[in-house]
Amino acid sequence: MGSASSVLTQYDIEEVQEHCSNLFSQQEIVSLYQRFCQLDRNAKGFISADEFLSVPEFAMNPLSQRLLKMVDGLNFKDFVAFLSAFSGKATTQQKIEFIFKVYDSDNNGKVSFNDILEVLRDLSGSFMSDEQREKVLRQVLQEAGYSKESYLMLDDFIKLEGKKKKIVGGMDVYIHGI
Incomplete structure (x- = not known):
């Protein structure tokens, strides 16, 4: 998980699941990792504010500037933690x-x-x-x-x-x- 181009191991997946209170299945974490890698265009291992703004729905969001303060520089583990509030399993x-x-x-x-x-x-x-x-x-x-x-x-x-x-x-x- 050090860089976005690496492959997720079973250990990585379980670690992310635990970090996110098991709100995502293993398959969902793999899918989120693929999306993370797409957004991390330079394979730096984190997503910048500019990369987040490349998502049209995010860029058009009236709260995008506030959300950017929360997401700028997220690594994969924190990216999934950020998204966990949107999970159907979130309390x-x-x-x-x-x-x-x-x-x-x-x-x-x-x-x-x-x-x-x-x-x-x-x-x-x-x-x-x-x-x-x-x-x-x-x-x-x-x-x-x-x-x-x-x-x-x-x-x-x-x-x-x-x-x-x-x-x-x-x-x-x-x-x-x-």
Whole structure:
């Protein structure tokens, strides 16, 4: 697994499976490795942001710039770990953890009002004004017992799963194109 041109051994496959909580079968890991090798055009053993942008669905994604921060320089093992949130076997907890990472673009372990507002801006584009986005976000946060000054931690995201759907429910549509 050192370079993208190498062949996966049974040990490599099992190691990746374990790293990804066994969310992918061995055959799925082999298929993901083939895709990884296609994206890793220079056979460096990792995928750059530019290589990710060669996937049209990824490039067109309104959250692509946020996602690029998460994927730039991934080796195969981490590439599969990144994709594990999209597995049909992933738990709700794993999906929420992934979404939290998308919002927490500075990796400080907390999400601010402005972090959420930026994602809403990316998702809604010109369909909503900044004032409309802020109004909706304030209302959702208020209903959940938070304010504009609150910082949400991962535990808060987990608690807010139902109410949060008003904010991020459509996000899955935008991040599936990888």
